[in-house]
Amino acid sequence: MKMTELFTAQLDEEAGRTRRALERTPEQRDDWKPHEKSMPFGRLAALIARMPSWLSLIINRDELDLNPPSGSNIDQRPLRTSVELVQALDEGVAQARAALAGTTEEHLLKPWRLLVSGRVVSEQPRYVVVRDTFAHLAHHRGQLTVYLRLNDVPVPAIYGPSADDARFA
Numbered sequence: 001m002k003m004t005e006l007f008t009a010q011l012d013e014e015a016g017r018t019r020r021a022l023e024r025t026p027e028q029r030d031d032w033k034p035h036e037k038s039m040p041f042g043r044l045a046a047l048i049a050r051m052p053s054w055l056s057l058i059i060n061r062d063e064l065d066l067n068p069p070s071g072s073n074i075d076q077r078p079l080r081t082s083v084e085l086v087q088a089l090d091e092g093v094a095q096a097r098a099a100l101a102g103t104t105e106e107h108l109l110k111p112w113r114l115l116v117s118g119r120v121v122s123e124q125p126r127y128v129v130v131r132d133t134f135a136h137l138a139h140h141r142g143q144l145t146v147y148l149r150l151n152d153v154p155v156p157a158i159y160g161p162s163a164d165d166a167r168f169a
Contacts, residue, residue: 003108003127004100010134011052011100015093018137020156021144022049022085030080034150041147042078048144049085050075051137053092056099058129063113
């Protein structure tokens with residue numbers, strides 16, 4: 001199996017799991033956080049919704065500077081409702097699927113760089129960055145389910161049943 005096929009299959013699986021969590025994100029809780037050091041609920045949900053779009057960025061660009069001199073060119077507008085969150089997720093998944101369909105195994109072996117203010121903080125083959133993006137998504141989605149629980153929102157099944165959703169996901 002090609003890496004592109006493997007990543008596309010994983011993208012499709014993770015998109016469904018992520019959608020179930022984002023659909024339950026309550027409105028009017030954007031600033032809530034479980035601890036003063038925690039990320040606010042709205043920022044966390046928006047981050048998760050947009051993470052699949054990172055795959056197209058990793059495939060189509062050679063690098064990303066998180067703090068470029070000219071300012072960010074990454075969409076950072078707030079996503080206020082579960083409908084907006086799911087729409088952003090779906091857009092990112094479509095972009096990622098297109099990027100994966102249009103790339104090659106050879107391209108995924110090429111290096112990709114993450115910079116902060118022009119300084120390289122990470123340089124790895126694209127396939128490693130794509131793989132790690134899926135782990136990063138699972139990590140933050142796990143945080144989101146804790147936020148849901150702490151706000152008395154039923155937690156969806158993700159990889160298996162939850163106390164609120166008995167299906168095997």
